[in-house]
Amino acid sequence: MIALFNAQQSKEIDRRIIDEGEPGLKLMKRAAWHLFATVQSHYPHAQKLLVLCGTGNNGGDGLACAQFALLAGLDVSVFLSNENMHGDALSCLNELKALNADIRPLNDLEVFSQELGKTDLLIDALFGIGLNRPLNQASVQLIETVNTSPCPVISADLPSGLDADSGKHFGCAIKAEHTCTFLTRKVGLYTHLGPDFCGQIHYFDLHANLPQHISPVAYSHELNEWQPLIPTLSADNHKGRMGHVLLVGGHRNMMGAIQLSASACLHSGAGLTKIISDTQHLIPLTQQQPELMCYPPEALSEQLRQSDLLALGPGLGLDDWSGQLYQTCSQNNLPKVFDADALKWLAKTPVFNPQQILTPHPGEAAVLLDSDSRRIQQDRVGAIKAIQKKYGGVVILKGKGSLIYDGNRLELCPLGNPGMAVGGMGDVLTGVVAALWARGMTPFEAACTAVYIHAAAADECFKETGAAGLIPSLLPPKIGRLIG
Numbered sequence: 499m500i501a502l503f504n505a506q507q508s509k510e511i512d513r514r515i516i517d518e519g520e521p522g523l524k525l526m527k528r529a530a531w532h533l534f535a536t537v538q539s540h541y542p543h544a545q546k547l548l549v550l551c552g553t554g555n556n557g558g559d560g561l562a563c564a565q566f567a568l569l570a571g572l573d574v575s576v577f578l579s580n581e582n583m584h585g586d587a588l589s590c591l592n593e594l595k596a597l598n599a600d601i602r603p604l605n606d607l608e609v610f611s612q613e614l615g616k617t618d619l620l621i622d623a624l625f626g627i628g629l630n631r632p633l634n635q636a637s638v639q640l641i642e643t644v645n646t647s648p649c650p651v652i653s654a655d656l657p658s659g660l661d662a663d664s665g666k667h668f669g670c671a672i673k674a675e676h677t678c679t680f681l682t683r684k685v686g687l688y689t690h691l692g693p694d695f696c697g698q699i700h701y702f703d704l705h706a707n708l709p710q711h712i713s714p715v716a717y718s719h720e721l722n723e724w725q726p727l728i729p730t731l732s733a734d735n736h737k738g739r740m741g742h743v744l745l746v747g748g749h750r751n752m753m754g755a756i757q758l759s760a761s762a763c764l765h766s767g768a769g770l771t772k773i774i775s776d777t778q779h780l781i782p783l784t785q786q787q788p789e790l791m792c793y794p795p796e797a798l799s800e801q802l803r804q805s806d807l808l809a810l811g812p813g814l815g816l817d818d819w820s821g822q823l824y825q826t827c828s829q830n831n832l833p834k835v836f837d838a839d840a841l842k843w844l845a846k847t848p849v850f851n852p853q854q855i856l857t858p859h860p861g862e863a864a865v866l867l868d869s870d871s872r873r874i875q876q877d878r879v880g881a882i883k884a885i886q887k888k889y890g891g892v893v894i895l896k897g898k899g900s901l902i903y904d905g906n907r908l909e910l911c912p913l914g915n916p917g918m919a920v921g922g923m924g925d926v927l928t929g930v931v932a933a934l935w936a937r938g939m940t941p942f943e944a945a946c947t948a949v950y951i952h953a954a955a956a957d958e959c960f961k962e963t964g965a966a967g968l969i970p971s972l973l974p975p976k977i978g979r980l981i982g
């Protein structure tokens with residue numbers, strides 16, 4: 499399990515550690531030592547190092563790293579955005595000056611660019627967690643110069659330009675091959691655009707005693723911490739114990755959506771997987787997957803009485819046919835998983851219900867909050883909390899760094915890959931969530947376990963097929979194996 503913090507908490511932790519007697523300069527030197535050790539282990543042949551330093555303590559990390567590199571015999575050039583430094587960063591600057599280091603002001607982008615062309619590796623120490631406003635034009639141009647150069651980058655604490663809280667950037671951000679992050683793991687490294695900019699993340703606690711009473715924004719676990727929570731099967735197991743799931747959706751032309759959910763639900767171990775769908779789909783659905791029990795819309799009320807859990811939305815549609823099914827389902831008090839079009843129906847007449855799991859992607863989250871997906875992505879943590887507050891239950895906000903929130907705990911799943919951005923991938927997740935909840939897990943555990951297993955199955959598949967070959971129908975058998 500790892501804990502994820504935002505910038506304000508990270509600053510508070512930093513301050514407390516210093517207040518308790520650990521000098522800031524010592525922490526800075528340790529951070530710099532890890533930066534330099536990362537240079538040595540990942541770029542052992544680098545001879546010429548360029549260190550890009552801002553005016554804050556992030557710049558201080560860079561200056562202290564420059565000192566280690568210089569003492570180790572590397573050819574080091576330091577570019578300073580501004581000489582206006584203070585505190586520990588100023589001490590590091592003075593130490594470096596005493597070594598007659600090559601320190602230059604960043605006042606000519608052309609000179610910087612030429613130097614970068616002769617460099618084996620860049621240390622990015624321009625901005626850390628102190629970045630709190632949009633970058634000015636000069637900083638944007640500087641970062642773009644770095645990003646268009648072939649020179650590899652190690653970022654100190656986080657890629658400069660990235661928002662430690664949300665994973666958005668403040669105009670643009672440095673694209674690093676490695677990011678060495680210190681004291682806390684920042685949530686923005688793991689969600690939204692963060693993973694695109696960070697490269698490989700290395701965490702260093704700087705041998706400090708982290709204060710325990712600051713609760714993190716979110717946690718992240720390993721897949722194998724969720725798997726043991728899946729109920730085990732007794733020798734005299736029978737299908738009545740494994741949950742009866744009713745899936746509702748699959749309007750005309752959208753049979754595939756409900757079919758994918760149903761297949762995932764079956765492979766996740768549900769005792770009975772039943773479908774209410776367009777009448778024309780009933781025979782093909784059964785022919786393709788004989789284990790499924792398929793019913794026409796007229797059988798909905800009867801089947802609601804005979805099921806443990808309802809999953810509503812994949813391929814449901816938004817017309818009268820869909821609306822009638824939605825009305826009947828929403829009035830029923832079975833536990834419910836809402837996905838896809840069901841979320842759009844829910845947004846029309848919001849109801850607070852603790853017995854539900856909502857699975858929006860950012861576009862659907864925007865509908866639920868009457869917002870737009872760009873704003874959702876810029877503050878995914880804020881968005882999932884707002885949805886949960888408005889609608890209740892457990893919410894899964896999908897996308898890179900999928901979040902799961904129950905009003906109390908926030909989990910971030912770091913697994914998954916961009917090949918998952920293909921129609922039908924979310925329908926598969928719905929089936930897994932429904933099956934695990936119906937099998938007796940708590941809704942939060944079912945949601946987390948399903949998200950991790952779904953993403954892990956997609957990562958496994960990606961290794962075999964690549965991104966383009968990763969299609970949702972390949973996932974259910976892999977999901978079955980991961981569930982066991």
Ligand SMILES: NC(=O)C1=CN([C@@H]2O[C@H](COP(=O)(O)OP(=O)(O)OC[C@H]3O[C@@H](n4cnc5c(N)ncnc54)[C@H](O)[C@@H]3O)[C@@H](O)[C@H]2O)[C@@H](O)CC1
Nearest residue numbers: 522525526529554555556625626627628629630631632655
């Ligand atoms: N004890 C410590 O002091 C430690 C600090 N550490 C480093 O210190 C960093 C935090 O240091 P700071 O709080 O000084 O923050 P930063 O080094 O991120 O920089 C803040 C500076 O950048 C300026 N700034 C913010 N947004 C800007 C923008 N858009 N355009 C131009 N300038 C902007 C601020 O006015 C301020 O001067 C961490 O990220 C980490 O790298 C680590 O060395 C761990 C220990």
Ligand SMILES: Nc1ncnc2c1ncn2[C@@H]1O[C@H](COP(=O)(O)OP(=O)(O)O)[C@@H](O)[C@H]1O
Nearest residue numbers: 859896897914915916918919921922923924925
């Ligand atoms: N870039 C990505 N990285 C990780 N996971 C992703 C990425 N893009 C999509 N996903 C995952 O793929 C699934 C897509 O779901 P969704 O958008 O609802 O698809 P659909 O509605 O077509 O079934 C979600 O689980 C989401 O988290």
Ligand SMILES: [K+]
Nearest residue numbers: 625654656658
């Ligand atoms: K940085």
